[in-house]
Amino acid sequence: MAKITLLDGGMGQELVARSGDEPTPLWATRVMLDHPGMVREIHADYFAAGATVATTNTYAIHHDRLERFGLDPMFHALHLRALAEAHEARAAHGSGRIAGSMGPLVATYRPEVTQPVDIAAPKYAEISTILGAHVDMILCETMASVEMAEGAVAGAQAAGKPVWLSVSVDDHNGKVLRSGEAIADLARIVAKYPVAAVLANCSVPEAMTDAMAELATLGLPFGAYANGFTHISGNFLKDAPTVRELTHRHDLTPEKYTDFAMGWINSGATIVGGCCDVGPAHIRHLAASLTAAGHQIV
Secondary structure (H helix, E strand, C coil): CEEEECCCCHHHCCCCCCCCCCCCCCHHHHHHEEEEEEEHHHHHHHHHCCEEEEEECCCCCHHHHHCCCCHHHHHHHHHHHHHHHHHHHHHHHCCCCCEEEEECCCCCCCCCHHHCCHHHHHHHHHHHHHCCCCCCEEEEEEEEEHHHHHHHHHHHHHCCCCEEEEEEEECCCEEEEEECHHHHHHHHHHHHHCEEEEECCCHHHHHHHHHHHHHHCCCCCCCEEECCCCCCEEEEECCCCCHCCCCECCCCCCCHHHHHHHHHHHCCEEEEECCCCCCCHHHHHHHHHHHCCCEECC
């Protein structure tokens, strides 16, 4: 039996469900201003469900996104607000780790907007410097190309904390990133920079089995946290989309998601959780199944 790190689930879709507000391109960030405490409540629900890691609601706090809405002066304050909500939930729970999330610059799922490493790395370094004193690790999430991953990982070193790299894979071929590049091409990055774990996230769970086999070749702890979308629509790949353009699937019950995750663990994964549209009920069922199977959740 293995020691398994159980991540939390998605934040953005939970906010959609709980707030009742119409989504905007600044969605999960805007909620912290309009509904103080809601992010903390979601973190608390994931801890109560059995997760041992809270992922900060900082994924989309980037200058390029805030500038469109005149909120860039709040760049630093918004990071601190998200950190506070995670810390308050952990303090109330009494245990757990906090992962500082850094998502793609410009847009998600779009490798064509990847910025060169020498431009991206300083932007990520600014964020990771803010996060570093308040988190247990930096989680570079949903990276869609090798160059995108390198920019994030290079900048993340400024935090002085372990860096986890998570990539988004093709929904129809889990062996490649959304850019079409092979997962194996990440070997250059993990050889060049200190990386503590490699993961795949925000792709359909069916694609993760192939991804696990590829991540295993990188020689680091690995895992997955899938989304609950049917697919990534063309409208979402346009400029400034909202989550309204994404369709959630109705068949991904907690039981079915757990079956997928247990399969990843059988492939050697030691870090599992959920991404968009995977909520506390999924994490609760997964936690119970891990314990029943004799695994230790750490």
